[in-house]
Amino acid sequence: MKIEAPRPMFDTSELVLNMGPQHPSTHGVLRIVLRLDGERVVDADIVVGYLHRGIEKLCENRDWSQIILLTDRMDYVAAASSNLGYCETVEKLMSVEVPRRAQYIRTILGELQRIASHCLWLGTHAMDIGAMTVFLYAFRERELILDLFEEYCGARLTYNATRIGGLPLDIPPGWDKKVREFCHIMDSKLGEYETLLTHNRIWLDRTKGIGVIDGPEAIAMGLCGPTLRGSGVPRDVRKDEPYAAYDEFDFEVPIGTEGDTYDRYLVRLEEFRQSLRIIRQAVDGLPEGPIVGKVPRLIKPPAGETYHAVESPKGEIGFFIASDGRSTNPYRFRVRPPSFCNLQGLRRLIRGHLVADVVALIGSIDIVLGEVDR
Amino acid sequence: MPSTSTPKPVPKAKAPPAAPTGPVDPAPPEDVSEPDFLTQLRTAHGAAIQKVSYWVGDWSVIVSLSSLLDVVKYLRDAPDAAFDYCSDVTATDWPPRDQRFDVIYCLYSTRHRHRVRIKVHAAEDEPVPSVTDIWPAANWLEREVYDLFGVNFVGHPDRRRLLMPDEWQGHPQRKDYPLEGPGELLMENPQDWLRLRNIRDEAEIE
Amino acid sequence: MVDTLVVPLLKIIILLNAVLVAVTYMVLLERKVIAWVQSRLGPMRVGPYGALQPIADAIKLMTKEDITPTRADRWVFTASPIIVMVPALIVFAVIPFGPEVELFGRSVPLYITDVNVGLLYIVSIASLGVYGIILAGWASNSKYPLLSSLRASAQLISYEVAVTMTLVSMVLMAGTLSMVGIVESQREAGLWFAFVQPVAFVIFFIGGLAETNRAPFDLPEAEQELTGGFHTEYSGMRFALFFLAEYANMIVISCVAVTLFMGGWLRPFPSVEALGFLDLVPSWIWFLFKTFVFLYVFLWIRATLPRYRYDQLMHIGWKVLIPIAIGNVVVTGIAKVLL
């Protein structure tokens, strides 16, 4: 006997909603094809590649020092971190010693960059959830950092701030004082952000329990940076595999407990403070000395491969570089982009949540499409 | 004046250096001792290891393609190795070689805080088992390698192009793929290029 | 003849123009207030301190291309902005801006009409505005507007229940549905009803935020989620109508709140003789001032708070506000009988 399944009263079909590549909250040219049941996300397909410029291929055809300014164009809101990562990798390949003063200044630049990037993240993330004032507050402080960078290297977005073996420039006179002043200002402004968000009832409702992912799963998914630390994994390249001058400074790696959007928010807010702490220590202990190590005029690393990672504001940015030892350009140049790996986890995070949470979660993993697509 | 003057030796145009045939992968020097997990890997999967190399502080292991999955599973699960974090999956292309691709897995252990690189050699169409079951993180990374190199991953749950458009021809990151893209026509006259491509597409459909 | 036709007609013309100007300046006020909260300046270019910005905006909107999507339902698409705008304007007919005043030797009431079902009239006309939003979303034949109009209709209907419940308790207090009567009864009680009915006041205000689609309940037009919502596909003057209607509705809600809870045109503490000098300020100024305070709070909230999520909004509406509002009605009724 055949038993027929009861016929549903109405045809309910899933709505396919194409979010992006032009959408105010996808932070660039990200496209998400959502399958919705009402407003609930059944599944999602994340489509990237709209900003693919072939930077890896391009880098394999540029000489070693030209590549630095291409790394600016990947994570364009945290250019100094990519600069630093690339230069450190080449230095590792060539076994070049970088003077301590340069290491310190690099650390200061890296941490200023982290604060600037986190400011942009905080602003856009809060904006996505509807708190528009935080956006302008955060940009106000980011502007101060851009001014500092401008004074140091003349650029406000794509800094080209490091060189293989050291730095292009010493810090201008009085710059360290301004950095200290900035730290002082930033400390009080952090309180303003927190007043608007941290204990705000609506903010809590919107972020707590959204996109929960536990530590082991986050590791398996390859999440990195604050997104991974929000799940309670104390993984930070600065601590685990110290580079630049991080092993000389005292700082903590904040971690979350629940692994939800709120924890990722708290982790990044605490990172603001830790970065300020590092900057203060670095400025206070800034050693005298040269700013460039012993590097040949023509950079031609010996044949070999290496992978080296630094902690960018988004997470572990790794460079895998192969040199054939003969030509003046890398044989293989590969970037392990943190935004890319975090974006991969988005599909897992948004499943079962509402459309409004999709927007919150895109903000929560802090991606830059220039880096995802390269 | 000698009538038969020997022509001046024309400075020979420097021949472009022959394409490199592969990475150096130097063996570890005597004074560097192997980490424990490598020694144990040798005992557990000695047959699979083709070479262990060390360069500027990085250990890398070349394993045979057929036993890739066994080795990485061992590395993830063995308590002394515990490589639970797959940092990166990438490839390098060495066209003169028979097995032209090196597929490289950069692994990290959040427990022991050490790294290792696993490498396999693969020919153009040779199937490479996907490691997505071991690290879900490898999903997009393998898709990108497939997209840009054309490495033939098998067992991948969602093997589509990632960065390039779905209908793209060729794999741009290969060494024999022209830097300027699919051809000069695209750069000089995109309209014609598009028309040609459409004609080609229609021909394919028929 | 003059009293029955000319004066009301004049009043209607003056009021309509005043409302439209107020609405355009409301937009400017919003930009200014939010800019100040965010440590910016806001519009500064057109006129002194940007005072002529609304005019520039109007010219821009009127000269913009008017786009109708090819696959839109042409008639409904055209009608929707009108359907939204008309109720927002005709509600003003029963708002009392002041009592009868002597003007040119003639006693003129500062309202257009005083019907004995004034409060119900406002509620029922305001409930028609939702049609414009639903139909705009549907007629655009686009997915984001459709989602938005579903959100809007669910939200407006849910919050209407809570708001109407608070009105019931106010009617119990005043014993009349006439807007003028409600103000008069506050004069007799010598107290603004906001002090007698604080719960109803808060619920009415929250419901009012939701009814006007204002932050933190601006889900139907959340640009970060639905790219602008139901008016995504609209451009030029049709878009402007949606925009103006939203601000007109804000003014309506503020006026109603002032009338019901803040004593309308009455000065603060109308029964305290010692404050008699406050009567020197004309009554309609008091009314406008109180309305302005409400509007300012609307803007202040928008600049401060994040946005609720759809399910949380429904949760607040059905599981928090409506039970409290019903309880408030019961308590008010019992108190009325006992006292």
Place this chain on the structure above:
Amino acid sequence: MGEAVIFYVLSALILGFAVLVISTRNTVHSVLFLVMNFLLVAMLYVLVGAEFLAVIQVLVYAGGIVVLYLFVVMLVNLKRPPEVHQDPRRQARLGLAVAGAVLAELVAIIVYSSASPAAPAVAAAGQTVEGGNVEQIGWLLYTDYLIPFEVASILLLVAMVGAIVLAKREL
């Protein structure tokens, strides 16, 4: 005289929109005409001096119920006719039955009203209530028609609970 003209114009419009409601192919348009219909009926109420009824008509029917109609019409794909309606003669038969019932009702009303002209309701309720018709309706509802009123509210409550039980997949 003026009132009569307005009445006939309104009635004609109401009938016209009623025809449009059932003759339009597009369901959403049809619902819209229904709204127009309700609004015009509300105007009729105003014409006879029943402002309260008029406002309630707009509030409940136009503002509440039809919005829900629209909601359902927009959400549910009604393009494909359900299978039960495939029988072409079914509609004709049903229509005939309904028409007959309506005709019978009309006849009954005419016969009944001409046989015994109803006393004005307000007069029946007693003249004690002063003021607008809000008070009068309130008075009537809570005195003479208390039981029907309460029964109706219980009916609505049952309907609401039933709808929630049906809609909620697991309780």
